[in-house]
Amino acid sequence: MTTASNDSAPEGFDPVRRRFLSTAAAAAGVALAPGVMLYGITRPTPASARPLDEAVSPTVRWGMLIDVNRCQEGCDKCVTACAEENGLTGHGRPRTDAQWIRKIEITDPASGASKSLPVMCQHCADPPCVDVCPTGASFKRADGIVLVDKHTCIGCRYCMLACPYKARSFVHETLSDQKSHAPRGKGTVESCTMCVHRIDAGRTPACVEVCNAEAGGAMMFGDLNDPDSEISKRIATYATTQIRADLGLDPGVRYQNL
Amino acid sequence: MKATRFSELEGNSSGFWGLLLLLGAVLAAGLGAAGYMEHFGHYVTGMDNQIVWGMPHVFAVFLIVAASGALNVASIGSVFGRTPYKPLGRLSSLVAIALLVGGLTVLVLDLGRPDRLIVAMTKYNFKSIFAWNIYLYIGFLGVVALYIWMQMERRMNRFVPAAGLVAFVWRLALTTGTGSIFGFLVAREAYDSAVMAPLFIAMSFSFGLAIYILVLMAACRGAARELGDALIARLGRLLGIFAAAVLYFTIVQHLTNLYAAEHAGVERFLLVEGGIYTGLFWGGQVVLGGLLPMALVFRKTDKPGARVALASMLVILGGMAQVYVIIIGGQAYPLTLFPGMEVQSTFFDGVVAPYTPSLPEIVLGLGGMALAGLVILLGMKILRFLPDSLADAAIDPHHRAAE
Numbered sequence: 085m086t087t088a089s090n091d092s093a094p095e096g097f098d099p100v101r102r103r104f105l106s107t108a109a110a111a112a113g114v115a116l117a118p119g120v121m122l123y124g125i126t127r128p129t130p131a132s133a134r135p136l137d138e139a140v141s142p143t144v145r146w147g148m149l150i151d152v153n154r155c156q157e158g159c160d161k162c163v164t165a166c167a168e169e170n171g172l173t174g175h176g177r178p179r180t181d182a183q184w185i186r187k188i189e190i191t192d193p194a195s196g197a198s199k200s201l202p203v204m205c206q207h208c209a210d211p212p213c214v215d216v217c218p219t220g221a222s223f224k225r226a227d228g229i230v231l232v233d234k235h236t237c238i239g240c241r242y243c244m245l246a247c248p249y250k251a252r253s254f255v256h257e258t259l260s261d262q263k264s265h266a267p268r269g270k271g272t273v274e275s276c277t278m279c280v281h282r283i284d285a286g287r288t289p290a291c292v293e294v295c296n297a298e299a300g301g302a303m304m305f306g307d308l309n310d311p312d313s314e315i316s317k318r319i320a321t322y323a324t325t326q327i328r329a330d331l332g333l334d335p336g337v338r339y340q341n342l
Numbered sequence: 343m344k345a346t347r348f349s350e351l352e353g354n355s356s357g358f359w360g361l362l363l364l365l366g367a368v369l370a371a372g373l374g375a376a377g378y379m380e381h382f383g384h385y386v387t388g389m390d391n392q393i394v395w396g397m398p399h400v401f402a403v404f405l406i407v408a409a410s411g412a413l414n415v416a417s418i419g420s421v422f423g424r425t426p427y428k429p430l431g432r433l434s435s436l437v438a439i440a441l442l443v444g445g446l447t448v449l450v451l452d453l454g455r456p457d458r459l460i461v462a463m464t465k466y467n468f469k470s471i472f473a474w475n476i477y478l479y480i481g482f483l484g485v486v487a488l489y490i491w492m493q494m495e496r497r498m499n500r501f502v503p504a505a506g507l508v509a510f511v512w513r514l515a516l517t518t519g520t521g522s523i524f525g526f527l528v529a530r531e532a533y534d535s536a537v538m539a540p541l542f543i544a545m546s547f548s549f550g551l552a553i554y555i556l557v558l559m560a561a562c563r564g565a566a567r568e569l570g571d572a573l574i575a576r577l578g579r580l581l582g583i584f585a586a587a588v589l590y591f592t593i594v595q596h597l598t599n600l601y602a603a604e605h606a607g608v609e610r611f612l613l614v615e616g617g618i619y620t621g622l623f624w625g626g627q628v629v630l631g632g633l634l635p636m637a638l639v640f641r642k643t644d645k646p647g648a649r650v651a652l653a654s655m656l657v658i659l660g661g662m663a664q665v666y667v668i669i670i671g672g673q674a675y676p677l678t679l680f681p682g683m684e685v686q687s688t689f690f691d692g693v694v695a696p697y698t699p700s701l702p703e704i705v706l707g708l709g710g711m712a713l714a715g716l717v718i719l720l721g722m723k724i725l726r727f728l729p730d731s732l733a734d735a736a737i738d739p740h741h742r743a744a745e
């Protein structure tokens with residue numbers, strides 16, 4: 085098995101191997117850890133899917149481009165799709181329920197003009213959450229996706245304080261009905277995974293899919309490192325912005341017409 | 343001057359046993375509270391996804407900051423060679439260890455997964471200041487334990503100044519590390535200030551000494567050992583100076599933050615419009631925890647005991663208020679994602695987050711304090727921490743009764 089050159093994961097920690105092992109275990113329906121039971125899943129494997137024994141490519145950087153003009157006020161299809169896809173069932177307690185993606189309405193106090201846009205983990209190239217995490221549970225994959233390893237997160241919540249985008253949630257209570265492809269754990273922190281399980285199977289994130297199929301088509305997903313990708317071309321052609329670009333974190337989620 | 347004699351507490355009075363039981367009960371309640379929060383999950387606390395560090399962190403940070411400060415008395419004696427402080431060194435080291443143990447216990451029990459403590463001890467991300475702090479804390483316990491041993495073991499006495507110096511430097515690093523936990527949060531405007539580290543050092547001097555004074559007075563009274571008025575007045579004046587230093591760095595902290603125009607919002611929030619935080623800042627930290635204790639200790643009297651004790655209690659209360667404002671107030675103020683814009687969302691963007699500490703959180707924090715108290719009490723019972731006499735004439739050759 086090839087080893088991923090993961091530039092931010094701690095030494096001795098190989099997320100690829102771990103993921104490979106957990107997928108292998110999942111296929112057999114093995115309990116990985118007390119309380120975390122993974123069941124066999126049928127994985128769609130289109131031609132573009134990354135074989136499971138192959139490392140995450142460090143030449144790819146997954147990202148998103150959101151065209152704010154096409155995002156409709158009041159529409160929250162991406163939010164519902166995310167909750168559905170990742171099993172984010174709420175308990176009717178908005179302050180403690182998890183939210184990986186949210187809609188923000190912004191209004192310019194001078195002109196009164198308002199816009200509506202989704203905000204989720206921005207998958208920063210220099211993620212403060214990864215820098216501060218004491219155990220290395222927060223890590224960045226070689227392809228730019230920032231994740232939390234549910235097995236090493238101790239729930240200190242320092243990453244939540246460090247994230248400038250309020251992108252992370254802490255699991256405040258006992259969970260039920262988890263999705264096997266998106267394991268969660270009480271007492272640990274989580275955030276948008278960019279639907280890593282879908283990406284690894286050659287599909288697009290659930291929010292992007294639903295936005296294009298059923299709503300304004302405001303979200304685009306692709307490889308920021310590939311100059312020929314649709315997303316790179318759009319970024320090269322149109323003016324795009326990053327939220328809090330002044331912080332210099334180089335987020336992987338970009339906005340157009342913001 | 344005669345060498346100071348130390349002895350264990352007799353520990354057979356009803357007062358001793360009563361205190362032991364009380365502290366034990368509070369500790370048990372604290373552990374129960376932690377178990378309760380763990381079982382149901384953190385939604386039973388006042389914390390949520392906007393205020394992620396609540397009351398337990400206020401207690402824990404206060405205790406950890408105070409721990410390093412409590413060691414000062416020992417440092418003044420052995421590093422800076424001030425004779426009257428020398429007999430106080432052992433107890434000072436004990437208080438330092440006890441406070442750190444208490445604070446760390448609260449910190450760990452408030453984790454989402456305290457059962458994974460072993461992960462925290464074995465997997466380090468060396469970029470994380472938090473991980474560095476784990477080293478600093480554990481090292482501090484070791485260094486101070488060694489320091490105590492050298493103070494107690496006659497053959498080792500000659501190493502005391504060296505060990506004292508190591509401990510002193512270590513404690514400065516530890517406090518700087520604790521302060522930096524906040525300094526590293528680039529996006530949190532309240533913490534974006536270079537004086538966070540010196541501020542925390544001043545806080546540690548002040549809180550640690552206040553706790554030390556109270557422990558010393560209580561121990562001497564309980565064990566019927568003499569405690570000179572001149573010594574108490576001297577410690578009191580030192581406390582006044584430290585309290586002034588905290589105020590000074592607080593002013594610098596807010597002035598530098600005000601100077602950065604983009605932080606005007608959070609400053610106005612904390613200093614003027616923040617409701618509870620503004621009240622705690624001016625009333626709790628500045629007046630009760632700063633100006634009043636200074637007024638109390640700098641007044642010359644023959645019987646300074648009551649004033650110094652009161653001043654110490656006020657410094658502790660003011661210190662808790664200060665840590666509360668820093669930790670909770672700093673989180674309550676919303677993050678700015680879109681400067682200059684009005685924002686609204688289902689995830690409470692752009693609004694000040696409300697927070698009310700829940701009972702289990704407070705009980706857990708008090709449990710940590712009780713644990714610190716137990717360590718001190720049992721330490722004094724088992725080993726020779728407390729001098730037989732701290733009468734002014736016994737500890738200071740230059741003391742004149744007429745002073």
Ligand code: SF4
Nearest residue numbers: 205206208211213247
């Ligand atoms: S948006 Fe927040 S959680 Fe996501 S990578 Fe950046 S700092 Fe980390």
Ligand code: SF4
Nearest residue numbers: 217237238240241243
């Ligand atoms: S809560 Fe988990 S992921 Fe976040 S910093 Fe702590 S250990 Fe790391």
